[in-house]
Amino acid sequence: MKFTIKNSLFTAIVSELHKISSNKSLLPILSGIKIEARKDGVVLVGGNAELFIKKKFPLHINGETVVEVHEEGSVVVLSKHFVTLLKKLPDDIEISSDDMQSVLIKSGDIVTRLNGLRAADYPTLPEIKVLHSIEVNLTSLKEVIKQTIFAVSKSEEKPALTGVKMEFDNNKLICTATDSHRLSHREIQISYTEDSHSVIVPSKSLIELLQLKESSLATVHITIAKNMILFSTENTILYSVLIEGNYPNTQSLIPTDFATRxxxxxxxxxxxxxxxxxxxxxxxxxNVHLTIIDNTILKITTNSAGIGAIEEQQRISMVEGNTDVNMTFDGRFLLDALKGIQEEQVTISFYGVMKPAVITPEIETSYVQLISPVRS
Amino acid sequence: MKFTIKNSLFTAIVSELHKISSNKSLLPILSGIKIEARKDGVVLVGGNAELFIKKKFPLHINGETVVEVHEEGSVVVLSKHFVTLLKKLPDDIEISSDDMQSVLIKSGDIVTRLNGLRAADYPTLPEIKVLHSIEVNLTSLKEVIKQTIFAVSKSEEKPALTGVKMEFDNNKLICTATDSHRLSHREIQISYTEDSHSVIVPSKSLIELLQLKESSLATVHITIAKNMILFSTENTILYSVLIEGNYPNTQSLIPTDFATRxxxxxxxxxxxxxxxxxxxxxxxxxNVHLTIIDNTILKITTNSAGIGAIEEQQRISMVEGNTDVNMTFDGRFLLDALKGIQEEQVTISFYGVMKPAVITPEIETSYVQLISPVRS
Structure with a gap:
């Protein structure tokens, strides 16, 4: 194997793959990155037992030559030192490997050798038997994920809740996450007319999907297979396992008929x-206390016996229903929910003592955050 | 106590003091910052058992009013939550305290209360009996410290070596640091005609001195008292203990008569x-190996049995003496020493097998780095 490549591009991708490569696995080869030089470009694969990313460098990007392949072949390089070293090398590098898996990285008078591993020992990415295939704009998909992923459960007790439920139904993509104290729900329009179908995607895989550096106009193809989901763009494929098990029926949790809005x-x-x-x-x-005073002011207070207190008053733009609100919430939950709202105005609906509150953008109903109060 | 202040300025200083305030001390009050409102401005003090910094906000900076003192007084606020809170408040804040040491921080409709402590319980800064007083440009002083401080010993075994020796002698300031494997030595011209005098300053105090945000033209007054050194600029005083004990005679360690340069x-x-x-x-x-080959090339190599090897060749601009060099050094020591050199060319002198090497800027003799080789 022998090729020359622009180091700046190469290092960026190797760093991405290094982050997901497993260094705690029983299989040492998973802490490596597989490099494959082919006639049509260089392909890198990195990952762990639940997630793989495959990145392709085509020979040319926007008419500029970025890779020249002199000899086809493949090898696995342990990613830790590889990344550190690449970052300290000039922009033009030549990478080659021999039959002994010795990887040479040359740049001018700088010659580096890293011990590699046999590419044949790297896990083979599974063959896909496609069940469903959907196209979405990558930027929209990232936004939907960002608006829901924070609500997944951090506890492994109920594995289904550690993922985001993605439901494809009647031209809609509906994402839901809940840790049973709060719920985040977001819908967007997509082109999908096949049978309704839903999967639970591990949040770790979605976090990597959010990191993908691609054009904001990029289209992502979502492919669902048995136990697996693939997100593919022009030069990248992210393979993730799916979480098995039943996701709770969350639609019934969202209350109707507010007492105060x-x-x-x-x-x-x-x-x-x-x-x-x-x-x-x-x-x-x-604990953050929310109280309505004088029908027009929301008072936000916190107290910590030993340290002090914070109190502030904010004007309410509009109030409906009764104004007898005096409730306590987890402030971080409120913050996470509010940060997903891009609209200038936000609506909070209260349903009575010890009932959850619902946060939505004003008018908009495709984004719903439900938060249980704290028993104080 | 009651005053209004520009929060952006205030937060920057409180953050600085928070970093040095001690949260591990047996005296809980040392994890606080003392705030004193006086007719002529607001004075803040923070520190730990070895180091205090006193910062003054005058009423006006560059003609702009930054502080208005409505009522004199003082209080101590625990710094951790104070800093976090200030960072989240708008620019105009009013700070007041009452007889119960309750500290109110107001900004519009936002009212915050932190429990304070009695200012009278904060340690009194010592009265200074000046022994020596020297003026230096702050930027030059910082540079000298940066060029030496990395060589101090990280082990407490020989306390004198954990500090930087500052020697004031015959219009020169000479800074020296060594951990007995390497030595860093830097001299600059100053105006000082009193008796020769030297002190050992803890590296922790000098690290804080490097952090001081002051104009690059600022002059620092160095005041030496018994067991104590003060660095004062217009609105800041840094008080540091001195390290007692004898500093080794390092001048004799620097060899003469190189074998190769x-x-x-x-x-x-x-x-x-x-x-x-x-x-x-x-x-x-x-371990980094340096070898001269062909009289004109320096070969730099490292090897790690399990991982790989790095080798590169660099052209030597000039060589004097014999060219039989094949030595091993700690690469981080070489790097620290070289990074202090601002000149385009660097001179390395070798004195023979197992003798230290000396790194200096080309020609310049006021900056000397001595590094012992590694026994390989």
Missing amino acids: ITMNTKTLIAGIDRACVFSEEWKHN | ITMNTKTLIAGIDRACVFSEEWKHN
Whole structure:
């Protein structure tokens, strides 16, 4: 194997793959990156037992030659030192390997040799038997994931809740995440007319999908197979396992018929809740009290016996229903939910004592955040 | 106590003091910052048992009013939550305290209360009995410290070696640091005609001195008292203890009569040694081999049995003496020493097998780095 490549491009991709390569696996080869030089470009694969990413460098990008393949072949390089070294090398590098898996990286008078491993020993990516295939704009997909992923459960007790449920139904993609204390729900329009279908995708895989550096106009093809989901763009494929098991029916959790509904300026409210979270590390639950006073003011307060108190008042833009609200929430949950809202105004609906509150953008109903109150 | 202040300025200083305030001390008050509002401005003090910094906000900076003192007084605020909170508040804040040491921080409709401590319980900064007083440009002083401080000993075994020796002698300031494997020595011209005098300053205090944000033209007054050194600029005083004990006579360690002397491009050499350090975490000593080949080339090599090897060749600009050099050094020591050199060319002198090497800027003799070789 022998090829020359622009180091700046190459290092960026190797760094991405290094982050997901497993260094705790029983299979040492998984802490490596597979490099394959082919007539039509160089292909890199890195991953761990649940997630693989395959990246292709075509010979030319926007008419500029970025790779020249002098000899086909493949090898596996342990990623840790490979990344560190690449970052310290000039832009033009030549990478080659011999029959002994010795990998030479040359740049001018700088000659580096790393011990490699046999490419044949690297796990073979599974053959895909496609069940469903969907096309989505990558930027929209990332946004939907960002708006829901924070609500997944951090506990492994109920494995299904550690992932995001992605439901493809009647020209809609519906993402849902919940840890049973809060729920995040987001829908977008897509072109999908096949049978309704849903999968649970591990949040770790979606975090990597969010990291993918691609053009904002890129289209991602979602391919669903048995136990597996693939997200493919022009030069990248992300393979992820699916979480097996049943996802709870969350639609029934979202209440109807609010007792009180208020509309506030989103940014101002985020800043206020953020300040109220200053003492959060002192508490298991970061208790933030919300009280409506004088029918027009939302009072946000926190108290920490030993340290002090924070109190601020914000004007409510609009209030509906009764104004008898005096509830306590986990401030970080409020903050996570509010940060997903891009609209200028946010609506919070209350349903009575000890019932969850629902946060949505004003008017918009395709984004719903449900938060249970804290028993205080 | 009551004053209004520009929060952006105030937060920057409180953050600086928070970093040095002690949260591990037996005296809880040392994890606080003392705030004193006086007719002529607001004074903040923070520190730990070995180091205090006192910062003054005058009423006006460059003609702009930054502080308005409404009522004199003082209080101590625990710095951790104070800093976090200030960062989340708008620019105009009012700070006040009452007889119960309750500290109110107000900004518009945002009202925050932190529990404070009695200012009278904060340690009183010592009265100074000046022994020597010297004026230096702050930027020059910082440079001298940066060029030496990395060589201090990280072990507490010989306390004197954990500090930088500062020697004031015959219009010169001479800084020296050594951990007995390497030595860093730097002299600059100053105006000082009193008796020769030297002190050992803890490296932790000098690290804080390097952090001081002041104009590059600022003058620092160095005041030496018994067991103490003060660095004062217009609005800041840094108080540090001195390290007692005798500093070794290092002048005799610097050898004369080199066997080989080479001159190289500084930046190229730094990049090469940096690459050679890629495997450094695999070794206790990061062994980098330097070999002269063909009288004109310096070969830099490292080997790590399990991982691979790095080798590169760099052209020597000038060589004097015999060219029989084949030595091994700790790569990180070489790197630290070279990074202090701002000149385009660097001179390395070798004195024979197992003798230290000396690194200096070309020609310049006021900056000397001595590095012992590694027994390989």
